[in-house]
Amino acid sequence: MSQRKKSRGHLTAASSPGASVLAAQPLHGVDERPPGADGGVWGRRRVLLLNSTYEPLAALPARRAVVMLLCGKADVVHADPGGPVIHSATRAIAVPSVIRLRSFVRVPYRARVPMTRAALMHRDRFRCAYCGSKADTVDHVVPRSRGGAHSWENCVAACAGCNHRKADRLLSELGWTLRATPLPPKGQHWRLLSSIKELDPAWVRYLGEGAA
Incomplete structure (x- = not known):
């Protein structure tokens, strides 16, 4: 049976x-x-x-x-x-x-997309904000130990190497620059991206910027 x-x-x-x-x-x-x-x-x-x-x-x-x-x-x-x-x-x-x-x-209209690790990685296209290589960590541009906020404007995707070298220092102290200004994403599809790490390839055409 x-x-x-x-x-x-x-x-x-x-x-x-x-x-x-x-x-x-x-x-x-x-x-x-x-x-x-x-x-x-x-x-x-x-x-x-x-x-x-x-x-x-x-x-x-x-x-x-x-x-x-x-x-x-x-x-x-x-x-x-x-x-x-x-x-x-x-x-x-x-x-x-x-x-x-x-x-x-x-x-219903919702003003601000919640910041999650998944959404942040999608926003930065899984690339390090400092060197452009594949990102696997999240870094605070202004370290939290020095008053930096945990926000869209102060968080970026980073590779482990850059994250380790930067530590708790400011970009001005290292002579580094960001590849792009970190901003909060806008659009209903970003709420979905904030909860999903791996996307079905068939979804990409419907999710717009950030899903590719």
């Missing part, structure tokens, strides 16, 4: 509170795990949700995305032929990479 459990009410995708625009609904007779898929990977799978105007809204758990498709709330924008497939008694549903709402949803 098969050890794989069947759900009579729900799909097994990890659901994060408040991540979806629309509430998930139970699906009857749907196999919780796609054949051959690892439960952990399935739980971490995310699908990009776009507004009807193609503006990025959120990265949904796969379960939410599939429910929205089956309920007619969204359409597939970018399929993923190599992605997981879930099965019900009557059909197979491939989990897409990007979906779009059929109806427009108004997003």
Whole structure:
């Protein structure tokens, strides 16, 4: 007898509170795990949700995305032929990479994008603000020990070498300059970038500057 459990009410995708625009609904007779898929990977799978105007809204758990498709709330924008497939008694549903709402949803205006390590790295394109090599750390331009703020304007991506050499000194003391002035990013898609480190390549065209 098969050890794989069947759900009579729900799909097994990890659901994060408040991540979806629309509430998930139970699906009857749907196999919780796609054949051959690892439960952990399935739980971490995310699908990009776009507004009807193609503006990025959120990265949904796969379960939410599939429910929205089956309920007619969204359409597939970018399929993923190599992605997981879930099965019900009557059909197979491939989990897409990007979906779009059929109806427009108004997003409340939010003035400032929260600064996270992921968003900062995307803003600086994963390049050191001092030498231009691959960045793997975050540095405070004016060190916090010398009154520097933990803010978009005072934080930059940096390589470990530059970060170590700079230590708690000012740029003027080292004769260094920044490759670009650090500024807070603007745009709804930056809120999404602030929570995601690794992006599905299919999302890049919808996320604009910072996602490439």
